[in-house]
Amino acid sequence: MKQTVLICDDAIFMRTMVGDILTQNGFEIVGEAETGVQAIEQYHRLRPDLVTMDIVMPDMGGIDAVREITKTDPDARILMCSAMGQQSLVVEAIQAGAKDFVVKPFQPSRVLEAVQRVMS
């Protein structure tokens, strides 16, 4: 059975890109979220094996979403998607419970390495 992923990003371009990398490597996209609130709602409904989470999203940011999700599911496998120059935010996200991170622009090999670490 394929492993499932929930992709959270407010930009369609980024969702598509992450989605392509993951589907080409055996993941099934079970949901896409554009805001933090959607991310939390879909996580609890879909129970995906993996979540990719953008840091800056409208209405609720990625870090708060991580906090909410890990509050009820500390083992949630969340991979943060960050832009360059956001190291303090990434550190905060990791402290909030994200398992790893990737930095935009995405290099497929680095994304996959990070996914492997999160899934191990």
Next chain:
Amino acid sequence: MDTLRYAQLFVSEGRELVSRMNEALLSLEHASDSAPHVDALFRATHTMKGMAGAMAYEPIADAAHALESVLALVRDGTVAATPELINALFAGADWLEASIERVAVDGNAAACSPTVLLDQLAASGGGVVSRGVVSPGGGGALRPTPIWTSAIAAAAPQVAAADGRTSYRIRVRQVADAPLRGVRATMALARARALGALSDVEPNEGSLVSEAFGTAFSFALTTGASPAEIERELRLAGEVDTVEIRAADVGGAQLRPTPVSTRLTPDESAAPRAADSSVRVELQRLDALMAVTGELVIARGRFAELAARHADPALEEAAAQLTRLVATLQDEVLATRMVPAGQVFDRFPRFVRDTARAVGKEVRFALVGRDIELDRALLDAVGEPLVHLLRNALDHGLESVDDRIAAGKPAWGTITLAVSRERDSVVIRVTDDGRGVDRAKVVRRAREAGLLAPGIADVADDELLRLLGTAGLSTAERVTTLSGRGVGVDAVVAVVRRLSGTVDLRTVAGEGTSWSLRLPVTLAIVGALLARVGDEVYALPATHVRATTDLVDAALATVRGRDVIVYGDEVLPVVRLRAIVGLPRYTGTHEDIVVLAAEERRVALLVDELLSQEEIVVKPFDAARDGGQLFSGATVLADGAPALILDVGGLL
């Protein structure tokens, strides 16, 4: 992995560790403050465990672990270092040594079984050390995966935590172009924290978060996790290139995984380490290098000779340059062969202790001059003769405790092995304060054996040495398994002569005996005087040459039917090289004289002509088969002709 290479490293380092263990045990036996020696033992044992684990030599790792467990109990005062326990630890060191030698032969530890040792250790702990404590695989046993390799590195000696956790110094290098490396570093530290107590982060964590560091950072971690587990955990932080894990408490072992990828990026934060400036080289390689250098020396000589025949300044200049370079190369190669005497002699304290126990003697042993450097090949060659002399001193030289007290001497005997440099030779002395060689008995036996004329009642030390050096003559009252019937002195003399050295004996009844072995500093290349008789050229080792002159300067005289030469204020017996090598007596008008000396003895050697002083390359030579008592070796001269090297010690 180049298993054979690592096995060799294991063997050479293992031998050093066992030697260190023996040293510490010997000190422990006599010291009032045992703590530093127990620590030293613990460190050596721990390093051994790590190395054996890295090589997957399970029996050795288990035995080392058992020893370490016992030592931990000794260190924290749970178990006393009783003589029984120290003996058991000695047995442990012996077992490790035997196992290392097995590895040296087999290339693996499959044939090693520590069962008996483990039982012995358990028995010696007086019930406190249970079989359970010493059984393998206990708490904190290091079980690295076979990818771990071991190398010597300087490490701050810290003591391992007593609860089975180990202190490591860990260095993580990240992939050079990884984004947000500071975040990765903090993730790695967070994972390390989950494993144990983290401290000493270098550079500090603030610098790490702001990425004010190169590609590497390091920290101390005390944990129960194995190095393999630590590495696996750290790699999960992402973008990790290499992880170096060094056990901080073993004073030397560095455990380092084979890098997954080899990157040639310079390491900005790496401090130079002293240990990195030396490499281990197999002795055989040095021998091969020496042999080639020797050939080069000969070729250089030939070239210089040919160049001299052509009056060509450019050729002469080239020859001179070659000569200088070859001389430098020779010095460098010789220097690489020089090792401190302690490398071989450090095993003697243990040997003397065990031997003294076996014969029931009390002895204090002193090793003097262990830092003096000698050619490794020469050191190895004198090992056996010295064992003979030490055994003789212990078995025959030293009196029993009762006899010593009756003679008004201290109850314990003293044996000294002293190494010293004297000019271009090395003198190794074995001195004891025992009863001295029984001259009367040697003389009686020698007369019985027909070695001495019946009328002679006493002999000087030189003659005594000659008699003792004759195979089969012994004064020992009883045959012991240790030194047998005086066997050894003839063997000692033979070995030392083969090494172009001389033996000297001084002995005083009731006061003791001193053996001196005088040897060239190096075996491979020696200075020699080349002398011609008839058409033949012979080499006289420069170590034995005291002076040269010609016959007209020195007055030839006859004393009691023997030719002597009055040289200065000395009267020296004359030896004719022609007579030695079986040539007819010289009929010319001018002969050269070489004054040869070995210890206190001197002779004047008459030769047709002295040619030159050269550096000669000593070739292996079976004196017993090829040259009898006359020659100690052979060499090849600059013109390619062979020449024999006169055995001056034998001549005198």
